[in-house]
Amino acid sequence: MKFGPTGDPGMTRTQPLLFELDPTFTNRGTKAVTFRGKMDMPIHRWYRLTPSFSPALAEDIAKHFGLSATDLVLDPFSGVGTVPLCMKYRGIPACSVEINPYLHFVGTVKTRTYRAIEKIERYFTEFMKAFRNKLNAVPFEDRPALYLAEQAQHIPKINFPERWWSKGNLAQLVCLRKLLMERAETTETHDLLRMGALAILIPVSNAKHNHVSLTYAEKSLPTIDLAEVLEHQLQNMVADLHSVSDLPKSDVTIYSGNSKELSRVLPLRGRRVSSVITSPPYPNRFSYARETRPHLFFFDFIENAKAVGQLETDAIGGTWGKATSVLSTGVKPKNELIAKLLKPYIENIHNGGNLMAHYVTKYFNDLYDHAGEIAKVCEDRCRLAYVIGNSKFYDNPLPSDEILAGIFGHFGFALERIDKMRKRQSKSGLHEAVVFMKRG
Template identity: 25%
Template sequence: MQFDKNKNVFVHRWYPFVEGYSKKFIEDILRELPFVPSCALEPFCGSGTTPVELQNHGIKCYSFEVSPFMHLLSTVKLSRKYNIDSFEYYVKAITKKLSHTNRNIRKLESLPFGDTVVKRNQNKKWNFHDASIDGILDIRHAIRTLVDNDDYKDLFTIALASIILQASNMFRNGKCLSYKKGWKTRIFSRKDIHNFFLDKLNSIFAEDIRIISKENPSVHNSEICYLGDVRKCIQKVPDGEIDLIITSPPYLNSRDYTDIYMLELKVLGLINSHEELRVLRKNTLRSHVQVSYENIIPIENERLKKSLYEMSKNEQKVWNSDIINMICGYFEDMQFLFSEFAKKMRKGGIIYFNVANSAYYGVEVPVDYIIADIAESCGFKVREIRKARDLKTSPQQSAKIGKLRESVIVIDY
């Protein structure tokens, strides 16, 4: 269940997506299936592990991703149109361009939006030192002006994305970005940033492109990855076509992935204003409180109602109605999705649904059991709930709740 196992794996190693699972999870599922799937669905694509691995087995897969960065990452990994000659041609041109940088690069490439990207007079903290962001802008300019093929432009953009956090003053700290220890004096030169990028291209990217160059392109013809909210876009999948769903939706843990991958979204120009950011957050699954939701009536489920009742007895002063609405909205989203899955799946199909339980106000929410109930209310049959591992609770909940169960729900149709 850990993406860490993918860190040295062909194609997946292009960008470290710590929240995902490994290719072995997909391989284990395919080995235990009693049939060979003809068409799959991945409603929460993330970094693309599911569709990439199914593609490697020649299985058609419809996938959806609401984040423009994750969608770009997935489509780059799914595309197998690269060849080593073209790749090396562009690398050589970019290398030459980066050896003669423009002193006024910010006149050619605009800074990412936001008040904390670079040091300003009133700032106490900033995301990038000047030399780092200028080095990144040098690379972005070289890609934009020298790479005239969209497939390679996207490929090099992901290579740039893979060094953004390294070049910044930040690190991923659970649900948010935090500042690295000693970040104020940890300063890279523009040339350092260029070398981070070129080293990635000349090592892992070049190695994998050489392998792709030798593949038969006709084997990889199943990439169907849609950018958008699956709740709005699932109608693009024909009814009765799916016989396998493998997915891991955002957990009910208040984690907003737009926050965690904010640097990539901004630096790559995928989000350019606070309004665009607000719209993106509004289109994500209701699993965080970065946007306010209307008062939501909980779905008919006794386990959910019991959890909400236990929370209501809590006397903590930090009671937050947004959290209650988030919880209710999350399961309302799940109910909608399973009702849609029932339309899209063939009889005899199987779902592998990876989730984790949550805790708020000292009360554990049995997410896996509630989703199992929802699935059965929509005509599915839950075969088993497999415990994958134990997860730590947040510091606020650890006193009352030790660990939270992460599960894979196996569901038959």
């Protein structure tokens, strides 16, 4: 397994060669667009976020823009940090912004530079020994309910934890969580260990990735040896760190914050962004907060269900829990531009249901605020690549890519082209596209 889409040593170059062909962005295969392209790649594979894009896509956009070490790339919707991680090992300075505190943690841990890998390995080995010792005293095979009742205050504060994990697995997770929380360390190595624990939460759960969103499996997962699963994960992580240790690296930073307030979140100190490579949430009602609940609660990245509702409401495309109540009170286009861009579509959506029409309106109102902030942080000749999927509401198509281009056009970003990358299988007429725009 090599770093880079095809193990291409080009990963280590920062300048494109003259004979290199410009990558194509139309009719791409699934692995060249979606999360599937990262599941066998070092570091990228540490956590599966289904609506995240392929490293090959970030790499190809960087090549197409001819980016080098003098650029500054921004991803305002960082997700699991695919763009900054790719830029780091191309030697291109980059930063990103993420609103979800768990995803912010994932991006941060994945993009740090780790030097003393042997020391990390020893730390992991020592931890696994301590964990196995603790597990010896946990009756997770025969009396997990008893242990869980005794340790009630250490169970993650997610609703119905026993729906997520069978009792025997939950008992082992609680033991792991206690041990990691007791250490109360703030070192980068300890964060890696926490990343390892977070990475196994879904594989040892009753949830499955059968759809874009997680769903509960019909049959709960039987009790398994959790230490073995964790050890395997940690071994993979160490192998991944070794595999990138010789590559050149640039500095990348993941900021925690809201991309509707970019100019406040980014401490650019006079520097300006030269390229934006990103993928905002699509207007398809996928909820990042809902999807990451087990992780948000496992290490108390978030306080309680109310805070998850607030996260969802603040995010672009928020649709779940409190965000739905906000939508039900009604949302108007924030100005004439949004009203004009939505006019051909919104009435049909209203006919299907007001809630969805409000959802779509809020989504593009938010994108407008975001685009205004991009205009503040970008340099004069900045180039943008926005990856977005179109949608259908009550069978009415919504060309999100074209509407997005219309909003950015208002802020002085000219549309270069919209490349349809792939059809989305589940529903006909849906595609994912990359919208290329340029300032000036």
